[in-house]
Amino acid sequence: MKIAVTYENGGVFQHFGHSEQFKIYQAEEGTVVSSEVVETDGNGHGALAGFLKGMGVETLICGGIGGGARNALSEAGIELYPGVSGDADQAVEALLKGTLSYNPDTMCSHHHEGEDHDCNHGGGSCHH
Numbered sequence: 001m002k003i004a005v006t007y008e009n010g011g012v013f014q015h016f017g018h019s020e021q022f023k024i025y026q027a028e029e030g031t032v033v034s035s036e037v038v039e040t041d042g043n044g045h046g047a048l049a050g051f052l053k054g055m056g057v058e059t060l061i062c063g064g065i066g067g068g069a070r071n072a073l074s075e076a077g078i079e080l081y082p083g084v085s086g087d088a089d090q091a092v093e094a095l096l097k098g099t100l101s102y103n104p105d106t107m108c109s110h111h112h113e114g115e116d117h118d119c120n121h122g123g124g125s126c127h128h
Helices: 046-054 067-075 088-097
Strands: 002-008 021-028 031-039 059-061 079-081 110-112 115-117
Touching: 002 088, 021 088, 031 088, 046 067, 059 088, 067 079
Parallel strands: 002 059, 059 079
Antiparallel strands: 002 021, 021 031, 110 115
């Protein structure tokens, strides 16, 4: 099974559509057997679903994600685990153990303590 995580500095990156890197894990029998960090080469939002599908990814762990990207992933047959934060490697281990804490209703507006950011950074916007 191939699992992708939106990736930045070892953690789960919090905006799928702006992901510049994914960490791709190959898991067999509940154990990670290999992993690699791949660059998205500037692909964004909807194009990322095709990028992941082309790499054979079956499952995605991410932070925030918009409706359009959700639909693209669904059409690509990629199982989605949004609303995850923290260490990327630990998130994958938790998924494999069945203990991953995620929020299926997560959208891409984030309000972190002391930080107020939404999806309009970088000039992009989300479609909810």
